[in-house]
Amino acid sequence: EAGVVQSPRYKIIEKKQPVAFWCNPISGHNTLYWYLQNLGQGPELLIRYENEEAVDDSQLPKDRFSAERLKGVDSTLKIQPAELGDSAVYLCASSSSGTGGYRDTQYFGPGTRLTVL
Amino acid sequence: GNSVTQMEGPVTLSEEAFLTINCTYTATGYPSLFWYVQYPGEGLQLLLKATKADDKGSNKGFEATYRKETTSFHLEKGSVQVSDSAVYFCALSDLGGAQKLVFGQGTRLTINP
Numbered sequence: 554e555a556g557v558v559q560s561p562r563y564k565i566i567e568k569k570q571p572v573a574f575w576c577n578p579i580s581g582h583n584t585l586y587w588y589l590q591n592l593g594q595g596p597e598l599l600i601r602y603e604n605e606e607a608v609d610d611s612q613l614p615k616d617r618f619s620a621e622r623l624k625g626v627d628s629t630l631k632i633q634p635a636e637l638g639d640s641a642v643y644l645c646a647s648s649s650s651g652t653g654g655y656r657d658t659q660y661f662g663p664g665t666r667l668t669v670l
Numbered sequence: 671g672n673s674v675t676q677m678e679g680p681v682t683l684s685e686e687a688f689l690t691i692n693c694t695y696t697a698t699g700y701p702s703l704f705w706y707v708q709y710p711g712e713g714l715q716l717l718l719k720a721t722k723a724d725d726k727g728s729n730k731g732f733e734a735t736y737r738k739e740t741t742s743f744h745l746e747k748g749s750v751q752v753s754d755s756a757v758y759f760c761a762l763s764d765l766g767g768a769q770k771l772v773f774g775q776g777t778r779l780t781i782n783p
Contacts, residue, residue, distance in 0.1 A: 557713070586771075595674075595759050595773025596714070609770065644713065659771060661706075661714040 555579065557662035559645050565668045571633035574665045578626070578647030585622060586659060587630050588644040596644050602628065632667075640669045672697040676760050676774035683750055684782050691745040691777050693734075693760035701762040703727075703736050703743040704771070708757045717745075717758070752781045 558577040566572050578585050583604050588596035599618070601609040604625035613620065617636070622628040632639055646659040677692040695703065705717040705727070718727030723738035732747045743760060760774040 593775070595761070595775050596771070597773070598770055601770065646714075658704075658716050658719065660716070663711075663713040 557645055557647055557660055559643075559662035559665055561665055562663060563666050563668075565670065566635055568637055568669050569634040571631065572635050572667060573629055573631045574643050574645075574667075576628045576630070576645030576662060578628075578645070579649075579660055582647035582649045582660075583625065584648045585628050586646040586648075587620060587628070588646065588661075590642040590644055590664070592641070599630070635667075635669045637669050640667055642666050672701065672762060672764055672772045674760050674762055674772055674774035676758075676777050679776070680778040680780060682780045682782065685752055686749045687781075689745070689747040689750045689754075689779070691758055691760075691779070693743045693745065693774060695741050695743065695760075695762050697741075697762055697764065699764065700738075701764050703734070704761045704763065705732070705734055705743070705745050706759040706761060706773075708759065708776070710756070714759065750779075750781050752783050755779055755781045 560575050585602040587599040589599050590596040598612055600607055600613045600620050602622045605622050618632055620630045642664040644664045645662045648659045673696045675694050702721045704719045706714040707717045708714050717732055718729040720727040720736035723736050726735045734743050734745045736743055757776045757778050759776045761771045763771050
């Protein structure tokens with residue numbers, strides 16, 4: 554079974570430029586997450602999708618960040634314009650959510666390391 | 671809100687040493703608890719999990735027991751190997767199937783031959 558796929562793996566841009574990250578979750582996983590991982594820190598949730606609906610985007614800085622998950626499969630996270638402080642690793646994860654509060658495991662992709670100069 | 675606190679790193683041990691990485695949590699209700707591992711250049715991988723009090727998660731020689739009375743989920747391994755060198759993250763997931771993982775800051779482990 555293929556894991557979560559992310560691209561690109563590395564991205565270097567100048568500040569104020571736009572950037573986009575792509576994620577393809579594990580086949581059949583209806584829940585998709587984007588996390589931000591700063592150097593030396595644990596990941597922090599940015600946004601969670603259930604199918605194509607963003608059900609938790611409370612931590613997403615909406616002035617410059619946006620995300621979409623068309624057709625409830627692949628997802629794209631965009632930053633426009635990027636700032637120096639956005640340098641970090643952006644992780645995508647997916648899970649197969651059950652019903653009745655069943656807690657499913659999140660599977661992570663390798664991440665995209667963004668450097669803003 | 672929910673939070674996870676891990677012992678500060680980095681941790682350096684010799685091969686075959688005993689490992690303990692402490693993890694305590696603060697949460698309402700009864701969260702699920704996880705240990706994830708991040709090898710150099712790779713994504714986070716689930717190492718083990720426990721979903722209720724007194725459960726013991728285990729994998730690859732690692733173990734952790736969900737202790738509700740001490741709100742802890744310490745990671746242990748009896749004899750570490752060089753290949754265990756990685757960053758280890760403790761995390762919790764809140765109740766209700768919301769699946770929002772809250773991570774600790776991570777502990778970098780280096781095993782010397």
